[in-house]
Amino acid sequence: MSLPALTDLRPRGGRLIDFNRPHMTGKELHYIAAARFHGKLDGEGPFTRLCHEWLERSLSAGKALLTRSCAAALETAALILDISPGDEVIVPSFSPVTTANAFVLRGAAPVFVDIRPDTLNMDETAVEAAFTPRTRAIVPVHYAGVACEMDEIMRIAASHGAAVVEDASRALMAEYKGRPLGAIGDIGALSFHETRNVISGEGGAILLNRAEHVPRAETLRRKGAGRSRFFRGEADRRAWRSEGSSFLPGELTAAFLWAQLEDAEAVCAGRRRLWDRYHELLEPLETAGKIRRPKSPPHCLHNAHIYYILADGALPRRKVMERLTSDGIQAFFHHVPLHSFPAGMRFGRVSGSMEVTCDVAARLLRLPLWIGLTEEDQERVAASLASL
Ligand SMILES: Cc1ncc(COP(=O)(O)O)c(C=O)c1O
Incomplete structure (x- = not known):
């Protein structure tokens, strides 16, 4: 059986900005x-x-x-x-x-x-x-x-x-x-x-x-x-x-x-730079009330694992995703609330309100974030969001 060439395994077409690319240290x-x-x-x-x-x-x-x-x-x-x-x-x-x-x-x-x-x-x-x-x-x-x-x-x-x-x-x-x-x-x-x-x-x-x-x-x-x-x-x-x-x-x-x-510190620092850059680029959109940016309280040092936005009610997530997709940018939503699955209710139960969970699950969108993403890529993502 012949294996596909390594390049065939990369989901990269045209100027697509991938959501994620695994980082290799080379060692x-x-x-x-x-x-x-x-x-x-x-x-x-x-x-x-x-x-x-x-x-x-x-x-x-x-x-x-x-x-x-x-x-x-x-x-x-x-x-x-x-x-x-x-x-x-x-x-x-x-x-x-x-x-x-x-x-x-x-x-x-x-x-x-x-x-x-x-x-x-x-x-x-x-x-x-x-x-x-x-x-x-x-x-x-x-x-x-x-x-x-x-x-x-x-x-x-x-x-x-x-x-x-x-x-x-x-x-x-x-x-x-x-x-x-x-x-x-x-x-x-x-x-x-x-x-x-x-x-x-x-x-x-x-x-x-x-x-x-x-x-x-x-x-x-x-x-x-x-x-x-x-x-x-x-x-x-x-x-x-x-x-x-x-x-x-x-x-x-x-x-x-x-x-x-061995390279974890450098990877984390690199991801933090990308995270900070998004945060800077997207500030005007938050100020304009179009999106909400992620929050990390001062006593919590985050590891820049995910950069997400919460679409504002007036700007449905579906529309944001459509715009990013048409601009060649991959962005994904995240968890579907566990209590909303039949299995969730079969195995477990809810305690209290699920208001924030349901609201966030419907509005959250994760943006591309990986070592190798360029400043230009990030500017393209920000411009695509700003055009909405
Ligand atoms: C919060 C959380 N816990 C556990 C897991 C499972 O991790 P793994 O794939 O290493 O089992 C995930 C995977 O998405 C996760 O997001």
């Missing part, structure tokens, strides 16, 4: 070749260790373990917490199905709460009312790499004896009051999907911020057997210890990811 193939040469290709090789150490050091996380996706990290979190049928987990409705499904898989019910109109994150003032005696965890999702109000969420969780699992899928290197996201709650989940700032195709990591969760996480991710402990000489055989699966990626994925993590 990926070199490190993959090194992993092949080294000959240790399962999930406990040297590149995996380098990635773990980087995440622990850079994010001040207790313990980091690579997973095959953020979904796998969230599923591991649900297993660590022994989430069981009849339990409830509080999640924002403005999130992808993955956030809820990790807990639905364990038989728990997601309880959907509304989001804040400024950051589009879980409305922390709606969380208390969502609690019942069955609530086991709160799952704040840091939308667009902007932090949820973690102090209040942690306070509410502690007062009820519930766990906090941060869905930091899109929040690598973003901070809340100087603390890296993913490392504040009991457990954090990251994604390295090809659409993220730092990528490995598919990929993720679980951050274990409580030492007592580490042994269970290590067993769960390695098929329920005591292999990690066996290799450290702490167990005398590969005993079947608990339920488990194979959540860890192989060394080739870790080698690719290491090439990305």
